[in-house]
Amino acid sequence: MQFWETLNEVGICISLRRNDRAKQGRLFKRLAPQIGLEMHLAVETPPQLRHFIWKACRNILATKDNLKRRKISVDDEYVLCGQPEETTCHLLWFCKHARGVWESSKLALPFAISPSWMFLDVVQNLQKGEGSQPGLTERVISVCWGIWKDCNERRIGGNGKPSREILKTSLHHVDEYHAANEVR
Structure with missing residues (x-):
C-alpha cells in the first residue's frame, strides 16, 4: 500500500x-x-534502502539462519567466515568482513551492539539518539546495506569490494540522495 x-x-x-x-x-x-x-520506514533514504530496512527490521533478509528457519536450507553456516550461524546481526556487525568496514569508518555509535540484538533494536536505538547526531541513522543503514550487497556478491562467486570502497560507495549513495532531495 x-x-x-x-x-x-x-x-x-x-x-x-x-x-x-x-x-x-x-x-x-x-x-x-x-x-x-513504523518509524524505521520514515528514515530519509533511497527506496532500495527502505526496502532493505523493511526486510532487515522484520528479520526476513535471506540469511542462512532465516532460510533454515523457513526450511529452505538445511545449513546455516556462514560461508564467508565459517561461523556456525549466519544471522543478520552477525553478518552486518560481527563478521570479520563487516568489522573491517566499520573499523574503516568514522561513524561512532552512541551505544554498543549486542550479538543477541535484532536489526530493529539497532535502528530504534539510533533513532533515539538522532537529535545528538543528525543523519547517523541513515548513514549507518546505508553502510549496512553496502555490507549486505557485498556479502551477496561474494556468496554468488564474485570478488566483492574492499572495506573502504564499500564504505565510500554506501555513504556516497545516501549523500547523493540527500543532495538531490535537499534533505538535511
Whole structure:
C-alpha cells in the first residue's frame, strides 16, 4: 500500500508536489506515529534502502539462519567466515568482513551492539539518539546495506569490494540522495 493511500484511508488530505520528496519524507516522519506506521520506514533514504530496512527490521533478509528457519536450507553456516550461524546481526556487525568496514569508518555509535540484538533494536536505538547526531541513522543503514550487497556478491562467486570502497560507495549513495532531495 502506498503512503498516500494510507494517509487518505485515515482521513488526512495532503497536497504536495509530486517531486517534493524532502517534504514528503519530513511529513511522513511527523505523521507516521499518529497513523500507526513504523518509524524505521520514515528514515530519509533511497527506496532500495527502505526496502532493505523493511526486510532487515522484520528479520526476513535471506540469511542462512532465516532460510533454515523457513526450511529452505538445511545449513546455516556462514560461508564467508565459517561461523556456525549466519544471522543478520552477525553478518552486518560481527563478521570479520563487516568489522573491517566499520573499523574503516568514522561513524561512532552512541551505544554498543549486542550479538543477541535484532536489526530493529539497532535502528530504534539510533533513532533515539538522532537529535545528538543528525543523519547517523541513515548513514549507518546505508553502510549496512553496502555490507549486505557485498556479502551477496561474494556468496554468488564474485570478488566483492574492499572495506573502504564499500564504505565510500554506501555513504556516497545516501549523500547523493540527500543532495538531490535537499534533505538535511
